[in-house]
Amino acid sequence: MRWLLFLPLLILLALFALSNMQEVQLRLWPFDLAWAAPLGVAVLVLSGFGFVLGAIIAWAAALPARRRAREVTQAAKLLEAELAVLKAREAQARHEGTPVPMQITLPAAR
Template sequence: MRWLLFLPLLILLALFALSNMQEVQLRLWPFDLAWATPVGVGVLLLSGIGFLLGATLAWAAGLPARRRAREMESAAKLLEAELAVMKARQAQAQHEGAPAPMQLTLPAAR
């Protein structure tokens, strides 16, 4: 399904690069360096660099959410383990005929 969206864009970018073959000099101020390249290649290269920069920023912005998700997952595993212990105690107490002791321990808040 992604290829149906990606393929027309890829064809469009290739046509753009092939249609714009005039030489242009790319310079970066204050350096005295120049790079002579076709317009299409220069635009595609700068677009790629911009994409990578944006992807890196989006990845970095998601770091706190991924950290919180890992913490919540570990807390959920701890609670599931406690629930399994409590269910085992309750089953054992019912098997012995005595009422099950209800004991709840919560993890310390941060």
């Protein structure tokens, strides 16, 4: 399924690179650096660099959400364990015929 989306894009990028073979010089202003490359290759390299930079920024922006999701998952596991203990107590009390004491413990506030 992904290939159906990426294949036309790859063909378009290859055609762009092959159609723009004029030599260009890319310079970095404060330094005396110059890079001579075909226009298509230069645009593709700079676009790839921009894509990787954007991906890194998006990954870093999602770090807090992943941390919160991990905390919520841990809290859910603790609650599931507590529920399993309460169910076991209730089943044991029903088996013995004694009333089940209700005891609720709330987590400490942050």
